[in-house]
Amino acid sequence: MSKKLETKLVTAGRNKKWTHGVVNPPVQRASTVVFNTVAEKNAATIKRQGHTLFYGRRGTETHFSFQEAMVDVEGGAGCALYPCGAAAITNTILAFVEHGDHILMVDTCYEPTRDFCNIILKKMGIETTYYDPMIGEGIRELIRPNTKILFTESPGSYTMEVQDIPTLSKIAHEQDIIVMIDNTWGAGVNFSPFEFGVDISIQAATKYIVGHSDVMLGTSVANEKYWPQLREQSYLMGQCISPDDAYTGLRGLRTLGVRLKQHDTNALAVAKWLEQRPEVDHIRHPAFETCPGHEFYKRDFTGGNGLFSFVLKTSNKEATTALLDTVEHFSMGYSWGGFESLILANEPSTFDTMRTVANPHFTGTLVRVHIGLENVEDLIEDLARGLEAYNAVLNR
Ligand SMILES: Cc1ncc(COP(=O)(O)O)c(C=O)c1O
Structure with missing residues (x-):
């Protein structure tokens, strides 16, 4: 059957x-x-x-x-x-x-x-x-x-x-x-x-x-x-x-399939919004062409989930701190995959120790988000507030 x-x-x-x-x-x-x-x-x-x-x-x-x-x-x-x-x-x-x-x-x-x-x-x-x-x-x-x-x-x-x-x-x-x-x-x-x-x-x-x-x-x-x-x-x-x-x-x-679908839908919506933002250099989500190996994702995967990264155009620790401290629906936490949204940031120098042969040499901060099961409009509004705080520090 x-x-x-x-x-x-x-x-x-x-x-x-x-x-x-x-x-x-x-x-x-x-x-x-x-x-x-x-x-x-x-x-x-x-x-x-x-x-x-x-x-x-x-x-x-x-x-x-x-x-x-x-x-x-x-x-x-x-x-x-x-x-x-x-x-x-x-x-x-x-x-x-x-x-x-x-x-x-x-x-x-x-x-x-x-x-x-x-x-x-x-x-x-x-x-x-x-x-x-x-x-x-x-x-x-x-x-x-x-x-x-x-x-x-x-x-x-x-x-x-x-x-x-x-x-x-x-x-x-x-x-x-x-x-x-x-x-x-x-x-x-x-x-x-x-x-x-x-x-x-x-x-x-x-x-x-x-x-x-x-x-x-x-x-x-x-x-x-x-x-x-x-x-x-x-x-x-x-x-x-x-x-x-x-x-x-x-x-x-039992609920893995439906949860993943919703995480995926929410994450794609947030990633598409981020892609249009002037602060963002590129999106590192396998479903986006800017992600290395996107062609293998299209060929071999049947869907995504809530975890992806985006790279900002600049690296400014104080501005990044303002972003992380301002968002309210996103907490900082390492273990992803739960129902809640998370955010973490890595300045480009982090990859000097995390990579030996494939350092991406970003010029801007990499932000990893886990998009949870909250309402996606709330999440986008929250990130917009975070980026406003980020810009306020940059433009000081
Ligand atoms: C890709 C990946 N593999 C393995 C682990 C380790 O899992 P655990 O925290 O259950 O030891 C993590 C945890 O963050 C992970 O992200």
């Missing part, structure tokens, strides 16, 4: 085995699972691959339901759960590398991912080469005999470059290199990683899956080839989450 995305989001993981006939699975809390016979105990112990109750750390029915739901929605063969997106990224990488390996990391990765490579992987004798998100075929030249992982994040953090994932995956697979993506922006619904050759898709479910800014959660969905290793290594690293958080992730999935 046909199951399009919206239907999948409603039905995913609602196996009667986990829901016991009600709509949502009960929150099953457990450390100890008890067995009455040796045969039952032995069967549960060896069934590491199946969703069998064995020990709280290996998950309960609430976890199994969420794990199955993630696979239903994103594709792949299995989903490992982590206490946050950063843990999902680091543990997924760690599951596949050893001393002497080399990884290729996109230069526009989430900053803590870079820190993990520079500090933890380096300490373990694993070398990282950063590559330009727009490198395409050029990735070939960076591959070494010991390259294990090609890590992508599309669009990139802050600067929003969209990567040519099919080309990168094809080249990586010629050398049996594992392709990973930080798919948090795509949220598992606007970009289908496995259709474009990705092997493992990681999400900070903290963002849109949870969607209400109140839970930390990470997911890593792997294909058939890599799921057994990811599952085993994550288990050995003691990675697990509370059943309440699994429940919240599952509940978030």
Whole structure:
């Protein structure tokens, strides 16, 4: 029977085995699972691959339901759960590398991912080469005999470059290199990683899956080839989450589609308004031609969300402060994907440390906004007030 995305989001993981006939699975809390016979105990112990109750750390029915739901929605063969997106990224990488390996990391990765490579992987004798998100075929030249992982994040953090994932995956697979993506922006619904050759898709479910800014959660969905290793290594690293958080992730999935559509509509309206403003140099939203990789967005994505950036013509810290302090519907906060609007600013010098090979060398301030579910006219009016305050400082 046909199951399009919206239907999948409603039905995913609602196996009667986990829901016991009600709509949502009960929150099953457990450390100890008890067995009455040796045969039952032995069967549960060896069934590491199946969703069998064995020990709280290996998950309960609430976890199994969420794990199955993630696979239903994103594709792949299995989903490992982590206490946050950063843990999902680091543990997924760690599951596949050893001393002497080399990884290729996109230069526009989430900053803590870079820190993990520079500090933890380096300490373990694993070398990282950063590559330009727009490198395409050029990735070939960076591959070494010991390259294990090609890590992508599309669009990139802050600067929003969209990567040519099919080309990168094809080249990586010629050398049996594992392709990973930080798919948090795509949220598992606007970009289908496995259709474009990705092997493992990681999400900070903290963002849109949870969607209400109140839970930390990470997911890593792997294909058939890599799921057994990811599952085993994550288990050995003691990675697990509370059943309440699994429940919240599952509940978030139900409204993910409609929330994303509204975030997208609101964000496009705000971005179009900003594009006309004299203070704005250009828009960094994948749906705009001024965003690097816009052509890949049009080809590979089915929609957007609330997160994008715009670059101002000037860099003036005092004026930027006036903008940030004046807006009322936009608060400053790092973790996006909730229902509320957010704003952050980066002066051009920030990219001197955040980038090694793809510094955009902006002359003006980059402002990243997360457009929430408020009324879009209120948001635009608020930004107009903010820009007035910005101009007042500039024209002083
Ligand atoms: C693209 C991206 N990946 C990963 C993370 C990390 O997620 P978490 O905060 O759940 O550790 C973030 C958080 O901001 C992010 O923006």
